[in-house]
Amino acid sequence: MSKSVSKSVKPIKIVVIGSGGVGKSALTLQFSKSKFFLDYDPTIEDSFSKSCYIDNEMARLDILDTAGQEEFTSMREQYMRLGQAFLVVFSVTDRKGFEEVDSLIQLIYRVKDREAFPIMVAGNKIDLQNDRCIDQSLAQELVQRHQEFNPYCAYIETSAKTRLNVDLVFHDLVRLLRLYNAKGGSKQAKKSKCSLL
């Protein structure tokens, strides 16, 4: 029965973005394969799919793991246009990765031409408490600023190594997307046209 359901369910396209070396692939692999890989290979582009029940409803996730390096920005707009929900990852041990979060979120708004969109911000590597340089409050503050106009934005701290909150961050993202679709966010939140026209 579940098989037939999973086939009939439309896949959700989730795109994982973030600066280089923050743990996007580790997070994705931990979620889809339940493994923590110690490799240190920069990703160009990988995709995974996984089916799971979220709030008693079947969901098929197509997860696109992307490159953090600027060299691959030419591919960026392409996948941003296809993505339905975004997971923006930064590392709590890396200030520069965090600084890039805001500009990435702005980029999503711009490519999607929306002011609200399902975006999950994940502060990764919280198992490395000693090296931590981004406080939880700092990240919360950033997300709250976005929440003022984008209610479909949330922040979670994760650790791909210890599998802390890994499932939760993907599940919550799907919940946000469902909420967004249910409210007809796509039509409602469209940028208001110029009043002169």
Next chain:
Amino acid sequence: MLRRLHPASHRVNPISEDFDSSVQLVRLKLSEHQQHHQQLSSLRAEFSPPEFQRRASGGSASLTVSDPDVDAMMADIDMMSSPSPKFLARRQQQQQQRQRRSSGADLPVAEDSRLVSTPVLSSTIAGCCGDDGALHRSAVQPDAASACLDELRQIRPRRFYEICRVNLAFVTDVPADFLQDVIDSCPPPQSSGAPMSATARRTPSAAGGLLVRVCRSVRQHSGAGQPHASAVSADAAAAAQNDDFLNADILTGVQRLIHLLESRLDAEGIFRKSGQVSRQRQLRRRLFPAAQQDLPASQSVAEAVVSELGCCVHDIAGVLKACLDDLKQPLLTDRLGPYFLQVADLNPQRLDENGNPLCPVEKPGGSVSLAAARQLRGFQILVQLLPHSNRWMLSSLLKLLGQVAELPRTLMTPENLGTVFGPLLLCPRQMKSTDDYARIIALSNRAVTYMIRHAGELFKVPEHLVIDAMRSLSTERSRCYSRSRSCSREADEVLDADADSDDDNDEAVDVCMNFVDRSTASRLGGRDYTQLQVAQLYAAVQAMPESAKKSALVRKFSAAANSVVVDPTTVAAPIDCGGASPRCRSPDGRHSRRRLCGQ
């Protein structure tokens, strides 16, 4: 046609009179000349092109072939950098050479040979040996090889590109009109004898490649006559083709960034992690434009800027990547890019299930697989085809990346660095929608990974290319020589006519291909490689546990043994080696083939 096949023997005649008496001097002169070339090449390698030009034309304005000037130049270099042992050794060697020459007194022919350009002399040897192979086997050291190629690139850019094209065609598929536009833009070879011979007499180094350029600038300054045409370098031709998108600003800036990075490499994820954008922007504004500033002083300025802005290593690495990204074309150029990808695809590495490369089975002698050798040769030729600035920048960049890859703490393996730098160095700036983006990226990553891993061999000149270059050079020199002689003696009308008819056939490219003659090789080497391998295989089969498979293999062996085993010494036909080793034969040998292209 006959002449074409025996150019060397044809060349012996005009100079045979004084050959016997002068061959010693000629050898001496030749090695001296090569030394000059090596010094210039090392100068060239050590400084960035703008810096080199400044030093060559301004700094040591009296740079000619005479020894004191070279010494001055060496001293100059020594001052710039603390003298390396290699340098000192070379210098000592040179001094010995001078002593030897002065003790040899003024040999009778000395005056005559001064009239003739030094490079001409090498052709004397080439001609007299009657076998190009014998010459370069004795003369070609790595430095001399690249010097030789540089020289050809300067004197005869057309021929240089043609030779590269043909050699590349042996490695991978190239279209017939590959590089045709560059070749067409090169100045046609000189057709009349008079100006060349005049030039040759006026400037002893007229055909001396790099020296030409230097001499030219010096002579222009002093108002003396100016050797023309031959001095138009391949670099200039490339510039005309709009390939020269690296200006002095970028070159110096990149050099400075590399200097800054060299002391800070030991950081995890260098070149992978991104730096702070605002700091990077500031750093870039402060360090560029860079060309006007003097380098040694500005390096400390750059350090000061870095500490003032509080830049970390990732910021500097980010600026370096941004510089490479902002070039109008990728560093390996749009023209050659596709061929780099093609060559990278020649030896696809197979991966095991964990994604680790499966090593090809190493042969006992340390020889690599055929495909790998072909791939290396392809990369080497392509690197030689890059404009000089690009080649220089590539080499300093690869040196830096090699250092990064060697530091375990960075966690950046050549593969990782290749992934990051592949799109920067190789991917076309504008992709068409029809392009297979994933494939291009994967191949360019593989190409850059390969270059990082083999940076040491990458800038060596492949042997075949040197052979061909040497042959072209010796043809060129003998022509130049014969003209100068015919002018000075008012005789040898036939010779002049010969030289002219040579020009008519100028489109043809002589290319040397070497084959290994197995029977001769095994006879000379004293052991048969194949038989050794078969014996080893047989032993391995014998060691297998008893099974149906083993007995089947044993049966195959015994069947083969009855029909095939032949003693190599009995079959080997008597081959006239003429004193040369079996790998490189004289042009009339059976194993060397001349190919005529473009006819």
